[in-house]
Amino acid sequence: MRARRPLPVAATLLLAAVLVAPARARGDDVRGQVRYQGTPPARPPQPVTKDRAACGEAAADESVLVSKGGLANVIVRIVAPGAKEEPRAVTLDQRGCRFVPHVQAAPVGSTLALLNGDPILHNVHGWSGVATTFNVPMPTPGQRVERTLARPGPVKVGCDVHAWMSAWILVVDTPYFGVSDGEGRFAIAGVPPGRHTAIAWHEVLGEKIATVVVPASGPATLELAYP
Ligand SMILES: [Cu+2]
CATH class of the missing domain: 2.60.40.1120 (Carboxypeptidase-like, regulatory domain)
Structure with a gap:
């Protein structure tokens, strides 16, 4: 972390x-x-x-x-503490070389669907601190890849192709957010x-x-x- x-x-x-x-x-x-x-x-x-x-x-x-x-x-x-959070299905789209949404939250265990809404290659790279959380080349328009958000904490998302692209996912261990x-x-x-x-x-x-x-x-x- x-x-x-x-x-x-x-x-x-x-x-x-x-x-x-x-x-x-x-x-x-x-x-x-x-x-x-x-x-x-x-x-x-x-x-x-x-x-x-x-x-x-x-x-x-x-x-x-x-x-x-x-x-x-x-x-x-x-x-x-002790309250049970239900995993959700959340998405992170890429449109016009920006991530949508820029910031979102999801309970631990949620499924993150990465989408490529652009006609070009993106390489979606998620970081928990200095550790890679996911690293997904997405060359195909309309491509969809799912990952599980397994640990609480902020995940910073960038694109290895387009340095300005930025998003955050806060993985939370509470159902109330x-x-x-x-x-x-x-x-x-x-x-x-x-x-x-x-x-x-x-x-x-x-x-x-x-x-x-x-x-x-x-x-x-x-x-x-x-x-
Ligand atoms: Cu990109």
């Missing part, structure tokens, strides 16, 4: 006011927003150096996406009532830890802030 990026204590403490929203029918949800405080870093497009007919002239840097003050692609999970949308909003279904530890993960900005209390009746709101 890759060493976790250390976070300053102050940043961790800044975390998350935990608010309890008005009661609803069932207390089984955590929802909220991940905010980005301050001016996000400039992320200029990266030059496309080959296969321009399929890939275009430039590739957007999708690593820090902020809209209306909300930070996208943060995976928020609830620590739940969500990914923030374009404006930073997320929802986590089915979280049982009680006091929980929530961990937020972002590919560049690292982890934040917060506490959330899901009441016996009604949802909980969890507000998070980066950086």
Whole structure:
């Protein structure tokens, strides 16, 4: 496993006011927003150096996406020892020489389908830290290859042909997780009532830890802030 990026204590403490929203029918949800405080870093497009007919002239840097003050692609999970996570079937497509989706989460044991939606060769390479998780040449348009996500932790995905291509899959050992949308909003279904530890993960900005209390009746709101 890759060493976790250390976070300053102050940043961790800044975390998350935990608010309890008005009661609803069932207390089984955590929802909220991940905010980005301050001016996000400039992320200029990266030059496309080959296969321009399929890939275009430039590739957007999708690593820090902020809209209306909300930070996208943060995976928020609830620590739940002993809770059984059901494996899922997830996909990672390649279209126009970018991975779709850029960030996703999947429980341990899930099946990852790698797809080549382009008319050119990609070589999909997944990394868990410095260790190769999978390394799949995909020369054929429409090709589909499946791999199992066997261990928890972040998997960084690149393409050995196109250096700018980048995606992340966070493999989680909990059934309770969500990914923030374009404006930073997320929802986590089915979280049982009680006091929980929530961990937020972002590919560049690292982890934040917060506490959330899901009441016996009604949802909980969890507000998070980066950086
Ligand atoms: Cu590629």
